Structure formats: structure tokens, C-alpha cells
Amino acid sequence: MLSSVREMVKTLCRTLCANTFEKSEAQCLEKFANVPPSTLHDSVHYAIGIKKELQHFCKTHKNRFWILYYRYAEEKTLSECRRCGAQADRCHDYILDRILKHIKDFDVMRESEVFGQVRQCLLGEPHEAQSDIVRHYTAKIKKIYTQKATPCDEAEALFENAFETCDEMERLGRLRRIVSGYRTYGSSIVLEELLAQISVYTAEAEKRLRPCIYNELIHQEKFRAYISKPIRDRLIDFTRSRAYTEVVSDEIEIYQSAQTDEADFDSGEWIDLLSEEQALIYRLKYGFELDNRAFLTVVNRLDYKDADLISVLSNEERFFIQMVSKYALEDDSEYFAHMDVPAIKASIERKIAKQRESAYRKSYSDYSDSEKKEIYLKLLYKEPLSAKEIGMIFGLSAKQIDKKIENSKKKIKRKL
Numbered sequence: 001m002l003s004s005v006r007e008m009v010k011t012l013c014r015t016l017c018a019n020t021f022e023k024s025e026a027q028c029l030e031k032f033a034n035v036p037p038s039t040l041h042d043s044v045h046y047a048i049g050i051k052k053e054l055q056h057f058c059k060t061h062k063n064r065f066w067i068l069y070y071r072y073a074e075e076k077t078l079s080e081c082r083r084c085g086a087q088a089d090r091c092h093d094y095i096l097d098r099i100l101k102h103i104k105d106f107d108v109m110r111e112s113e114v115f116g117q118v119r120q121c122l123l124g125e126p127h128e129a130q131s132d133i134v135r136h137y138t139a140k141i142k143k144i145y146t147q148k149a150t151p152c153d154e155a156e157a158l159f160e161n162a163f164e165t166c167d168e169m170e171r172l173g174r175l176r177r178i179v180s181g182y183r184t185y186g187s188s189i190v191l192e193e194l195l196a197q198i199s200v201y202t203a204e205a206e207k208r209l210r211p212c213i214y215n216e217l218i219h220q221e222k223f224r225a226y227i228s229k230p231i232r233d234r235l236i237d238f239t240r241s242r243a244y245t246e247v248v249s250d251e252i253e254i255y256q257s258a259q260t261d262e263a264d265f266d267s268g269e270w271i272d273l274l275s276e277e278q279a280l281i282y283r284l285k286y287g288f289e290l291d292n293r294a295f296l297t298v299v300n301r302l303d304y305k306d307a308d309l310i311s312v313l314s315n316e317e318r319f320f321i322q323m324v325s326k327y328a329l330e331d332d333s334e335y336f337a338h339m340d341v342p343a344i345k346a347s348i349e350r351k352i353a354k355q356r357e358s359a360y361r362k363s364y365s366d367y368s369d370s371e372k373k374e375i376y377l378k379l380l381y382k383e384p385l386s387a388k389e390i391g392m393i394f395g396l397s398a399k400q401i402d403k404k405i406e407n408s409k410k411k412i413k414r415k416l
Helices: 002-016 024-032 037-105 113-123 132-146 152-166 169-184 191-198 203-239 242-258 262-267 269-273 276-286 292-302 307-312 315-327 341-360 371-381 387-394 398-415
Strands: none
Touching: 002 024, 002 037, 024 037, 037 152, 037 203, 037 276, 113 132, 113 203, 132 191, 132 203, 152 169, 152 191, 152 203, 169 191, 191 203, 269 276, 276 292, 276 387, 276 398, 292 315, 292 371, 292 387, 315 341, 371 387, 387 398
């Protein structure tokens, strides 16, 4: 019976720790696989209890990997890839595909001398930091804790990890109720304020829990410092590739022939030289922001109904969207005579903006159910679409879309 319990633990560790860090399963087994001899005659009850403990322990690895670390790597990659202009989307995919192994290799337990001193400053006896870099990280972590508005998902994941470390899992229920309230109103959270609410403003409880929060923030900063170099190296690797050079040189030729600078190109004013369809395809290809009318037209062509957006739109707003996107009606159309069109448009704009803000807090890994949903999310993120994705919207092949893009470039060159 005891051996069967050990096998059960190994199976659970292997399952729960899959797709996270390379050392997650080993750490899980190290903590749980050695069943005490005293459980020999009560192994069934031990198995029931260990499942719950093991799930809490392994969730810290998933929280760190997917919510706190992978998501940061995505955001950092997006920021770095913006310098690649028209190739930002390809650069983003290129880097993420190659740094995943670096994320999996990260060992949260390893610590440099710098972060050892940071830990001493934050968790040990108060003393003056010895170097500028230590002072920098110490001040940064304190600022994150006391001032920064942290997204609900990140705050909840960070506190779950801290409670596991402090053996305070009974506080999870209160944590989730409080975070749910913030999430309802779309608000971010200051960690210090969240801890005060969880500990019911008890100084003793706050003092006991604060080091556990700092511990997670130190791990987070270690990862951010660690992953910056692989992202930077892969960005250089991408910009040196022949495919990138060819495409970028083509774009530079357009800029030079138009005698315009990067700011003029980013403004998209020259797109007015194209037809309505060509302009829309160009905006999608290179990630220009769509106005609400174009956004809704694309979503209608895609024939994708997003439940989150539909649920917050009123019947009147849905009717307005349908008429505009399907029949291309203008705001002063007689069909809208009984409506307060400016108020409806303002309301729709606020709700779409909120969808974008909400989407930024999540990872693409959270949405793997359909290609249409990923395209919809890219529209919310204002990210470039691939030729294949644009083809799905217009009912064309990727090659046909690429051809239209090339024709648009030639048209711009002729007219400028």
C-alpha cells in the first residue's frame, strides 16, 4: 500500500508540474515522495491529505511560470520587438519560441551575491545597502510593494505563493473574495493595501506575512534580471537574419522615396492614398490602431462573437454595431434618428478600451481554443496580423494577401 502511495505522488507531481520549470517535478518529489513510515497502516488517509497539499505546492510553480514570469517575458519581448517596425509580430514569435527553454531553465532557488544582499536588506536586520545596484533593487521592490498598481491576476498569484511559503493557506478564501471585488470593478491592487485587508489591519499578522510577499518579489526581480539577456540576444539574432534584412530594406525604400520620417510613417497619413480595402489590410498587417468602425467591421467579417464583449453591450449598442458593420451606415442615417449616436459610440468605445486593458493582463497561452479568438485578441492588443490571419477575415489565401500588400506598396511609391 505504501509503494502505491509513492507512485501516486510521483504521478501527481509529473502531471501538476508539467509545462513549467525543468526542476519543478524534482522539487515536488523531494518534498512529497518520501512517505513517513508512520503512515504505513493509514496510507489511504495519507493519500487523501497529500493530494491537497501537493496541489497547493505545485500551483506555486504554475503561478510563477505562466502568470508572473512567462507573461513578463511576453511583455518585455513586445517592447523590444517594436523597434523592428513592420516585422514586430514575426520578431515576437521568433524570440518567444527560443526563450521558452531559458524560462524553463530558471532556478528560483539560485541567488547571486547581489540578490543575497537585497534579501538581507529586506528580510534581515535593517542595515544600509552596500552598493548602488543593491540599493536600486531594494528600493524598486519596496516601491512595487507600497505603490505600484498590480493587476489582479498577478497579485492573487503572488499572494498564493507567499501563503504557501508562510503556511497560511487558510487565508486563501479571504484573498479570493477581496481580489474578486477588485476584479469586478476592473481595478488594479497595491500589494501593501491588499495585505492589510487580508490581515484585517492587524499589525502582528502584517509583520508576519510581509517577508513572504517580499520573498516572492525578490524571486520575480531575479527572473526579470535573468531573462533580459536572452531576450536581447535573440532580438539581435533576429535582426541579423537575412529574411528580416530583406523585408526591412524594402520598408526603408518606401520611407526614402516618400521623403518622410518614422513619425510620419507611424501616423499612417499616407494610407489615405490607398483604397478602403487596401488601407484596412495595411493597417491589420502592420498593427495600426483601428477606429471603432473599422474594428467592428473586421470582427463582423471574421464572424466571431466574443462572449465577454457581447455580455457588456446593451441591445441598442449591439443593434448599432450590426447596422454599421453590415450595411456601412453613417452616423446621421435615418435608421439612427431615434438614437443618441454620440452617447452610444462613446459607451462602445469605453467598453472596447476596457476589453483591451483586460486582455493585456493575460497571456496568449490562456486562449488556445480557436484561431478566430486569437485574431480578435490581436485586434484588442493592437498587434500586427499575419497574412494567413488577414486572409481568414477577407476570405483570401495568405499569398493573395501578400500580393495585395505588394500592390499597395507599389501604389504608394507611384503616388508619392
